[in-house]
Amino acid sequence: MALAKLKSDATEARLAGVTLPEGAAWSNAARADALARVRQMGLPTKRDEYWKYTNPSELTAAEAPKAAIFDAGEVPLFDAVDRLKIVFVDGVFDADASDELTGEGVEIERLADAMAADIHWAKDLYGVLETRGQTPVERPLAALNTAVATDGVVIRATGKVAKPIHLVYLHKDETSDAVLHNLVKVETGAEVTLLENGPAAARFSGCLEVEVADGGSFHHVRAQGRDHERRTVTHCFARVGAESSFKSFTLTVNGVMTRNGCVLEIIGDDAIAHVAGVCVGDGNDFHHDDTVFITHDALNGESRQVFKKVLRNGATGVFQGKILVKEGAQKTDGYQISQSLLLDDDAQFLAKPELEIYADDVACSHGSTSGAIDETALFYLRSRGVPQYDARNLLTLSFMAEALDEIADPTLAEELRDRLEGWLARRS
Amino acid sequence: MLEIKGLKVKLEDEDKQILKGLDLTVETGKVHAIMGPNGSGKSTLSYVLSGKDGYEVTDGSAELEGEDLLDMEPEERAAAGLFLAFQYPVEIPGVGNMTFLRTAVNAQRKARGEEELSAGDFLKEVRAKAKDLKIDADMLKRPVNVGFSGGEKKRNEILQMAMLSPKMCILDETDSGLDVDAMKLVADGVNALRSEGRSFLVITHYQRLLDHIKPDVVHIMADGRIVKTGGPELALEVENNGYSDILAEVS
Incomplete structure (x- = not known):
């Protein structure tokens, strides 16, 4: 009881100054409901089962810890990609820096505009998948995001969207505390690619809800990086229909505290859901957490979770991944792999792979490993004349290859690979 | 070319002496073979020469064209012109065979102060050489040695x-795990590389490989030393009588 009281006091203290943005009646209700969910669940503490390996205190604190602005002085990621650019500076939409929010086969609006409309498709998505994603595991920070999110975009793909939609985040204020909520609705047979990257704020909470209708396809490539003091929590909630495809890849570099949650639900037959990530971390203060939950609730679904972490110098990586196969979800093919490459003895990787299966005709596999650079392979490369330093980097990149291979677009994959090479080169 | 004098090597982690004063000189342009029973130290010799960790040289020297090999890093030995064909080639998932080859070729060129090969020139050369060894485009694209058969690994x-x-x-025991056809293919590949300026040290258990790669000199190794040296006929003697006669004769 004492603990529950402590938790609710901490939650109330955090919510004391919170005001909910105003919009149309349905959106006000959605936000009020979300706030009620936060109160009912309480904000997470490290005593919670799903926060055992990641201390949420910096994510729940009333004040965002300061984060220095970092200018890498390099060409921004995806700069050469022909895309529709949408810019947020410290969590605020920047119309001047963004492209026109129009494109073939797609409708894009700012979240606030959608939330102000009395009738809008966003009503059936905003906070809806997040609410579904609260069972069986509570995700109070996602509910908090739904309650207080100040900006974001809502995207509705009605056809094959020619250009990727690129959310560019910029950090210019050392104390910014940004909360963005984005919606993507992929209509029947439609296709869209969403790119995200950049330091969003000193502290950032991002929530993405994605509905993929039958035969639709959603491709997501995200990079979190170069802002060394980043504290961020992101959630992606997706529901995918029959013969649809959902693929999400995240590269995480640097930062202090990153928790990426992904909750996918396969509700139509013959659907594909893949989520993958690569993280590279250096130093005692690096903490990165991937928490994934995939539910199979239809026939012949295929899911993959592929996570690779390269850690050194006291960095910590966490993976909590689950595959839940519901009764009747026969012929499910679920695959989960989480691996860490520990470049020295101080780094650590904490993994909690889970399978829960209620159907009797499924193929699910999972594996988790921690290891160092393979000395035999290192010697093999060196015996061919490759210097030790290059050989180590080549093997490190090869360790990440399986996850990078999850990116369907080779150009995007190549660009991320180049960034990883740069990261390794700076640290050798 | 290669001059080894009084080489004594023990395992780093164990008090176990493997090479016990080995002397060997391989002249430029010659093919020498080392034969010997299991545990005689043949593979250790190849690893020590190429610079693998885990061995401690307690005495003696090994020079390549007058340069002290034992003082060099493995990659420096490679750039100086030493090559070890592994008994068990290593699989490297995630690194394409072509990328691997190109990285290696260019790293050595760079170390020798030569210009790197352009992508086009490299491709042309690798395709021609791969064809001779019946290595197809798919094998070049696949990750290094991953899913290769024993013969494919050796050809690689x-x-x-x-x-x-x-x-x-x-x-190093390049013939192990090969059927007759694969051995012939590998031997042809080696023979095509024989030249006046290049020397070979062929380590093998069996005389069979030496039917295809004809050695100039044959050494018998036992208990960490070269115990007998002769011409190609020595290999035939081993084939017919086994090692025991020779070992009995020299002990």
Whole structure:
């Protein structure tokens, strides 16, 4: 009881100054409901089962810890990609820096505009998948995001969207505390690619809800990086229909505290859901957490979770991944792999792979490993004349290859690979 | 080319002496073979020469064209012209065979102060050499040695050797795990590389490989030393009578 009281006091203290943005009646209700969910669940503490390996205190604190602005002085990621650019500076939409929010086969609006409309498709998505994603595991920070999110975009793909939609985040204020909520609705047979990257704020909470209708396809490539003091929590909630495809890849570099949650639900037959990530971390203060939950609730679904972490110098990586196969979800093919490459003895990787299966005709596999650079392979490369330093980097990149291979677009994959090479080169 | 004098080597982690004063000179352009029973230290010799960790040289020297090999890093030995064809070629998932070859070739060129090969020139050369070894485009694209059969792995070793054009090639039981056809293919690859400026040290259990790669000199190794040296006929003697007669004779 004492603990529950402590938790609710901490939650109330955090919510004391919170005001909910105003919009149309349905959106006000959605936000009020979300706030009620936060109160009912309480904000997470490290005593919670799903926060055992990641201390949420910096994510729940009333004040965002300061984060220095970092200018890498390099060409921004995806700069050469022909895309529709949408810019947020410290969590605020920047119309001047963004492209026109129009494109073939797609409708894009700012979240606030959608939330102000009395009738809008966003009503059936905003906070809806997040609410579904609260069972069986509570995700109070996602509910908090739904309650207080100040900006974001809502995207509705009605056809094959020619250009990727690129959310560019910029950090210019050392104390910014940004909360963005984005919606993507992929209509029947439609296709869209969403790119995200950049330091969003000193502290950032991002929530993405994605509905993929039958035969639709959603491709997501995200990079979190170069802002060394980043504290961020992101959630992606997706529901995918029959013969649809959902693929999400995240590269995480640097930062202090990153928790990426992904909750996918396969509700139509013959659907594909893949989520993958690569993280590279250096130093005692690096903490990165991937928490994934995939539910199979239809026939012949295929899911993959592929996570690779390269850690050194006291960095910590966490993976909590689950595959839940519901009764009747026969012929499910679920695959989960989480691996860490520990470049020295101080780094650590904490993994909690889970399978829960209620159907009797499924193929699910999972594996988790921690290891160092393979000395035999290192010697093999060196015996061919490759210097030790290059050989180590080549093997490190090869360790990440399986996850990078999850990116369907080779150009995007190549660009991320180049960034990883740069990261390794700076640290050798 | 290669001059080894009084080489004594023990395992780093154990008090176990493996090479006990080995003397061996391989002249430029010659093919020497080392035969010997299991545990005589043949593979250790190849690893120590190429610089693998885990061994401690307690005495003696090994020089490649007058340069002290034992003082060099493995990659420096490679750039100096030493090549070891592994008994068990290593699988490297995630690194394409072509990328691997190109990285290796260019790293050596760079170390020798030569210009790197352009992508086009490299491709042309690797395709031609791969064809001779019946290595198809798919094998070049696949990750290094991953899913290769025993024969494919050994052919891949010879392809690397051909691309790197070393001066001193050590073949560590290249015949192990090969059927007759694969052995012939590998031997042809090696023979094509024989030249006046290049020397070979062929380590093998069996005389069979030496039918295809004809050695100039044959050494018998036992208990960490070269115990007998002779011409190709020595290999035949081993084939007919086994090692015991020779070992009895020299002990």
